[in-house]
Amino acid sequence: MSSESTPYKDKKVISIGIVRELTGLSLRQIRYYGERKLIFPDRNEKGTRRYSFSDIEKLIEIANKREEGVQTNEIRREMNKETKPVEKRMLKEMLRGQFNAHFRNNSNNKPF
Amino acid sequence: MSSESTPYKDKKVISIGIVRELTGLSLRQIRYYGERKLIFPDRNEKGTRRYSFSDIEKLIEIANKREEGVQTNEIRREMNKETKPVEKRMLKEMLRGQFNAHFRNNSNNKPF
């Protein structure tokens, strides 16, 4: 009955104007970083961009890097390098070819 | 260096159109429930309302109550009754006059 699975942090519900307020970046910059594939806002039916809190945190990191003179290409590479720990583990598992084995063990749906 | 204190859930960053998408309520209803003091959106400089994820959860509860025929006045009373558990405990403690005693016990910062 209770909702425990609500990843507010990743829900794309924030419009670009508020992102500007929260990050201090210009609309132009925010859109451009999306164009350069550093962030991936959703679009609603009408085509307006929707950002998440995660996107905002990323944008702040991006802004810091940019101030240091780092180019968007370089920033994208850095961000891809530090993949999320969970994804990393899954990737390793799949590469080791243990993904199917894992499923074979778990698809046993008999009581005993 | 890391930011651990980010209550995304209570940040007022969502515009009314998105709230409508997320709750299924009409703009009229969402504004009206604010007028009746069931929720308390912020306003930005220009006067547009900003809601939080908490507000959205409240709105869903409100919608359920309304479907049962409960009036907004009654809903407001019910919501005030169920104060947050933490606040409740603190209130109890303060009323018992043990608030200072509690602090006296804990302000002992000697190793032993």
Place this chain on the structure above:
DNA sequence: CGTGTAAGGAATTCTGACACG
């Protein structure tokens, strides 16, 4: 009481482009 709607205005967002460099 709770909600719909039409009304007029103000603010938001979008895209493609020119500019500078």
Place this chain on the structure above:
DNA sequence: CGTGTAAGGAATTCTGACACG
């Protein structure tokens, strides 16, 4: 390459009001 800006249009949001009940 990264960002500013003016341009025109489309979509959003606001308030106060009338309506029904």
